Amino acid sequence: MRMDPHLLRTFVTVARRGSFSAAAVELGYTQSAVSQHIAALEADLSAVLLRRRPVAPTEAGRLLLDHAGPLLLRLDAARADIARLVAEPTGRLTLGVTPLALTPHVADRLAALRAAHPRWEVTIRVLDRDAVPAAVSAGTLDAGLTDGMTAPSDPLLLPETGPLTSTVVAERPLHVTLPAGHPLARRTGLRLPDLADAFWLDAPATAVPLPHLRTACAPGTFRTRLRYEGTDVHGLAALIAAGEGLALLPALDGLPGVTQVPLSAPRLVHRVELLTGGVTTGPAAALREELTALPAR
Missing domain, CATH: 3.40.190.10 (Periplasmic binding protein-like II)
Known part of the structure; x- marks a missing residue:
């Protein structure tokens, strides 16, 4: 059983969109290529994964979907970490934040970082709490700030992704x-x-x-x-x-x-944590140093 990740990604997209044609447009394939991917995956697993009319996962397909998300996310995380390791240093930082993660302490440290590196291009994206860890893991964000409720001595509960480093920056x-x-x-x-x-x-x-x-x-x-x-x-x-x-x-x-x-x-607190990938270099590493230079508050 090969479990080709390209076939698996096609299957997940068809199941999510509920349409072979819509999945083809999203993935940049022809509809016949999408059909061939699904047929090859079904032959590999010796199981029918999708009902065709209407398009919906079978019981075997639902079971595969439960595994597919984490598998593809870990593959994306591995690719992102290698890319970070071999990439040339840049002056760009794409930071994902949850709505309540930009505390006064965090905003002050970001301003200090911008003052120290005025030529850096910094982009801030506001995302929900599940999206930030996944995007950092997959490499679409250089770093992320997420928030949540926790006991003072406990870490935040984060969705399962690839390897991430979590640093408390405010509480x-x-x-x-x-x-x-x-x-x-x-x-x-x-x-x-x-x-x-x-x-x-x-x-x-x-x-x-x-x-x-x-x-x-x-x-x-x-x-x-x-x-x-x-x-x-x-x-x-x-x-x-x-x-x-x-x-x-x-x-x-x-x-x-x-x-x-x-x-x-x-006894519960509101915690903000900085998330970085398994490999952290350049502006993301500088951001982590800046945010941990002073005690979190």
Whole structure:
């Protein structure tokens, strides 16, 4: 069984797009070439992987999909690490960030790096928490800043990717964010277990995701009436101010209509970590040195 990665990538694309023709356009192949790739993979595995009309994975295809993502990601990570190792030094840095990863500490250190290297070309891309580790691993980002909730002594839970180096660059308290006129807005602290039956905004790209709250405070329902898939924190704050639900966030300035009350229990913090590949050189290495030159806060 060869499990040719080119055939595997074609299969994943067809399954994701639900169409041989759409997959052909995305991959730059002819439709007949895509059909040949799928037929060759099915012959290699002695199993039908896709139903043709409509196009959908069979049970064997779904099983292969469970393995295909991590396999292809590790191949991309290996290719990216070799490319970093042999590449000529450049003055370009492409940095992926989650919406809450640009803390004042991080912004200050980025400004210092820019001042020290004014000719460098720096690009910042705002992505969600799952996309940043995958893109760093695959080499489409030189480095990434991701954030999340964790116990003070624990690392962030990251999706499975290729080898990454994770460095803590900032850590700060978490706050329950609620409408300014909320009955609990004048409290000096709030316990998460006491709010488990309240309505919360499901905002996985910005606030602490609800599954993480449920894990930290089981049993608890953490009900939701609205899912917010944006990355604009001010948009999230507007929904909180309108009474659509609560959210767990670090302390943030300039959010009208909301109040932030410190989380008193359980003991959790908002953490920002820098992610770099298995091989780190040039501007990405300089960024890591800059962000760790001063204590995280």
